[in-house]
Amino acid sequence: MSISTTNYEFSKYEPDPKTLCCLCKESCAPSHLITVPEDKNICIKCAELLGEIAAENREKIKDSEIEKMLSIESEMPDSYQPYDLMTALYDAGYRKME
Numbered sequence: 001m002s003i004s005t006t007n008y009e010f011s012k013y014e015p016d017p018k019t020l021c022c023l024c025k026e027s028c029a030p031s032h033l034i035t036v037p038e039d040k041n042i043c044i045k046c047a048e049l050l051g052e053i054a055a056e057n058r059e060k061i062k063d064s065e066i067e068k069m070l071s072i073e074s075e076m077p078d079s080y081q082p083y084d085l086m087t088a089l090y091d092a093g094y095r096k097m098e
């Protein structure tokens with residue numbers, strides 16, 4: 001008994017580049033993509049992940065800056081007044097950014 005085989009060639013599926021997330025490379029519905037500068041798209045999942053990473057980084061920066069401010073406070077003389085501490089923090093560069 002012989003088995004005949006037939007070879008088929010299928011063209012490889014190539015998703016529309018406009019539907020690809022530039023980070024995870026997943027193809028998404030246009031409604032699930034956010035266009036960012038340089039005409040690139042990011043999917044909602046990656047955008048949410050970036051938001052979480054950014055929030056974690058902001059917390060790390062905040063903790064680090066608070067530690068630096070506390071070290072300035074720890075170097076103040078025992079009898080310092082709030083104005084003296086605020087002056088030391090201002091002189092160290094801590095101020096509200098407009």
Ligand SMILES: [Zn+2]
Nearest residue numbers: 021024043046
């Ligand atoms: Zn993605």
